[in-house]
Amino acid sequence: MRKVKYYLACTVDGFIARENGSFNFFPMEGEHFADLFDSFPETIPANLQEALGIPAENKQFDAVLMGRKTYEVGLNVGVTNPYPSLKQYVFSRTMEASPR
Numbered sequence: 001m002r003k004v005k006y007y008l009a010c011t012v013d014g015f016i017a018r019e020n021g022s023f024n025f026f027p028m029e030g031e032h033f034a035d036l037f038d039s040f041p042e043t044i045p046a047n048l049q050e051a052l053g054i055p056a057e058n059k060q061f062d063a064v065l066m067g068r069k070t071y072e073v074g075l076n077v078g079v080t081n082p083y084p085s086l087k088q089y090v091f092s093r094t095m096e097a098s099p100r
Contacts, residue, residue, distance in 0.1 A: 005060055007043060021069060045074060045082040058085050068092035075099070 010016050017023045037044065042058045049056050064086045071090045074082045080100040082088070090098060 007040065007061065017069070023073075042083065042085055045079065046084050047079055047082070056085055061086060063087040063089065065089045065091065068095045071095075071098075 008016070011025070018025065037052070037054050040060055041049065041054050041056070042061050043064075044052070044054055046056065048054075064083050066088070068090060071082075071092075074080075080098065
């Protein structure tokens with residue numbers, strides 16, 4: 001049986017985004033990013049990996065699970081395949097198909 005590793009960005013009270021869907025309360029700079037990029041490079045969307053010079057290698061994960069709203073953050077800026085090196089699963093009750 002394979003191990004399951006669960007990685008999630010959320011606030012201390014368990015939220016991933018604000019009620020209005022924004023996530024601008026997560027710190028987007030700081031020393032923690034060097035460790036994040038080194039330990040979990042595959043958790044950074046491919047378009048940002050390229051822009052930041054992060055090697056596109058999988059160190060921890062081979063799949064990503066996301067809800068429709070999370071997927072739509074990238075979709076709204078034209079990113080239809082945010083994690084090409086991972087199997088991607090989008091959970092939705094309303095989305096019938098991905099543009100990808």
